[in-house]
Amino acid sequence: MYGSHPPAPGTAQGTSLDPSDAALIAQSRDDPECFAVIFDRYFAEIHRYVSSRLGTGPADDVAAETFLAAFSQRHRYDTARAQARAWLYGIATNLVRRHRRTEVRAYRALERTPAEADSGGHADRVADRVSAQRMQPRLAAALAGLSAGDRDVLLLVAYGELSYDEVALALGIPAGTVGSRLNRARRHLRRVLGHDPLASGGTE
Structure with missing residues (x-):
């Protein structure tokens, strides 16, 4: 069609x-x-x-x-x-x-998978860092631990590369809520991983 x-x-x-x-x-x-x-x-x-x-x-x-x-x-x-x-x-x-259960199950499965060497280096796009196909187990576990709303915002920004205003439009929420959810999600990643893999120059 x-x-x-x-x-x-x-x-x-x-x-x-x-x-x-x-x-x-x-x-x-x-x-x-x-x-x-x-x-x-x-x-x-x-x-x-x-x-x-x-x-x-x-x-x-x-x-x-x-x-x-x-x-x-x-x-x-x-x-x-x-x-x-x-x-x-x-x-x-x-x-x-x-498909929330499918998504979380995929993250949990990746969590149990041995990590492979990262051959891409710092030049990899942020999207690659959160891709379900290349995700490191600890990052997968961290994403699985996020609330659904926080994960939506994080992945729309990190993978979809949407602006705060675009995320607000996509989800039907205020831009301020986008910012607070994203900050909360990144604090969670730092707490679980010891660093923020979405920051410029971050590594898994």
Whole structure:
């Protein structure tokens, strides 16, 4: 329905969107095929985000469901917001919440897995540091110990690379709450790990 092949990673970021997401979503209300462009722009990064939290197994289905839900909700989209990125991350996060047990089980399984040598060095992106596919066992354990709300904020910032305002929009909470949840989550990581792996130059 929305195209057979996801775009290369990073397609939606760092590029000028013309026409805007809002314009495409508005057009799709009368011409549903226009929504395919939204899928092409964002599927790859939404899939990576879901995969980082649930693993590759459920990611295909949950990412696809994200865009089906967005399509069904397009008539309610606030077209004053030119970019749909935060909206899509919010839908994806709501769907991830249905798999909380799967997510925590994945972290607990990683916690029991022997750590592999880190070959990436300090230049690795922060997203790689919290990826379920490359996560160190102690970090997995620390994430499993977070509340659902704090983990959502932490991973939207660290993996989705959303701003505080975008996270607030995605989760429907005030920006101040985003800041307090993120600070609480990072304090928890420092307490469990003895350092903050999300800080610049941090290591697992």
